Amino acid sequence: GNSVTQMEGPVTLSEEAFLTINCTYTATGYPSLFWYVQYPGEGLQLLLKATKADDKGSNKGFEATYRKETTSFHLEKGSVQVSDSAVYFCALTRGNQFYFGTGTSLTVIP
Amino acid sequence: EPEVTQTPSHQVTQMGQEVILRCVPISNHLYFYWYRQILGQKVEFLVSFYNNEISEKSEIFDDQFSVERPDGSNFTLKIRSTKLEDSAMYFCASSGDRGYSEKLFFGSGTQLSVL
Numbered sequence: 268g269n270s271v272t273q274m275e276g277p278v279t280l281s282e283e284a285f286l287t288i289n290c291t292y293t294a295t296g297y298p299s300l301f302w303y304v305q306y307p308g309e310g311l312q313l314l315l316k317a318t319k320a321d322d323k324g325s326n327k328g329f330e331a332t333y334r335k336e337t338t339s340f341h342l343e344k345g346s347v348q349v350s351d352s353a354v355y356f357c358a359l360t361r362g363n364q365f366y367f368g369t370g371t372s373l374t375v376i377p
Numbered sequence: 378e379p380e381v382t383q384t385p386s387h388q389v390t391q392m393g394q395e396v397i398l399r400c401v402p403i404s405n406h407l408y409f410y411w412y413r414q415i416l417g418q419k420v421e422f423l424v425s426f427y428n429n430e431i432s433e434k435s436e437i438f439d440d441q442f443s444v445e446r447p448d449g450s451n452f453t454l455k456i457r458s459t460k461l462e463d464s465a466m467y468f469c470a471s472s473g474d475r476g477y478s479e480k481l482f483f484g485s486g487t488q489l490s491v492l
Contacts, residue, residue, distance in 0.1 A: 271419075303483075310381060310468065310483035311420075356420060364433070365481065367412075367420035 269294045273357045273368035280347055280375050288342040288371045290331075290357035298359040300324075300333055300340040305354045305370070314342075314355070347375045379403045383469050383484035390459055391492055398454045398487045400469030409452045410470040410481065411444065413437075420468070426452065459491045 274289040292300065299318045303311040315324030320335035329344045342355060352375050357368040382401040390396050402409050411423040424434040426444055443455045452471075456463055466488050470481040 305483075308485060310383075310485045311470075311481075312483070313480050358420075364422050365412075366422075367414075369417065369419050370414075 269298070269359060269361045269364075269366045271357050271359055271366055271368040273355075273371055275369070275371065277372040277374060280373070282349055282375055282377050283346045284375075286342070286344040286347045286351075286373070288355055288357075288373070290340045290342065290368060292338050292340065292357075292359050294338075294359055294361055294366075296361065297335075298361050300331070301358040301360070301365075302329070302331055302340075302342050303356040303358055303367075305356065307353070311356060347373070349375045349377055351375050379482070381469055381471055381482050381484035383467075383487050385487060386485065387488045387490070389490045389492065392461055393458050396456050396459055396489065398456075398467050398469075398489070400452045400454070400484055401450055402452055402469065402471030403473075403482055404450070406471035406473050406482070408432075408472045409444075409446070410472075411454045412468040412470060412483075413465040414468070415462075415465040423454070423467075456489075459489075461491050464489055464491045 270293045272291050301316045302314040304314045305311045315326040317324040317333035323332045331340050331342045354370045354372045356370045384399045409426040414420045422435050424438045425432045441457050445453050466486045468486045469484040472481050
């Protein structure tokens, strides 16, 4: 079947620290991969995506590379800010459906 | 940027009661979805809706659930007789011009608590 597994949180980092949130997937065929972010009190928003192997999605200083050999799509940012505090969801699409992970809560402290 | 609006943000109900969760999708969107997230679990697909009918639904979406677009702007999810296990955050989403557009716009969710 299709599923996404992401690292459990919560994650707490100091401002300017390096961030990695791990995500691995199981899917038939070649899914598209996404990271969505949910800021407090808001809906899920698309952060970045990659549609084929070796593609790198990037936005707002965040990056993730579609690794087919390791079935992974880890989210990274070199220097986090307090404003990055949110819940991050890894997801894939197959057919007409999205499959989400459980979400990883990130808190960045000044 | 246009947004999807959900009301109420929190809903508390007694087991066995009917609830209606409301959503106003982005006005020119054609595809509408409901997802839910039970605390600590994954965000799960419930149902998709296009052209005034259900296009796809998951195993979770049984006879207790129904969706409706009553007036061309609202998109509602009804649970006829709530159970304790229906307690979750329910997210509405909409997308534009394709049945599986890769950019879903989500609302901020309705937290449903069944007592």
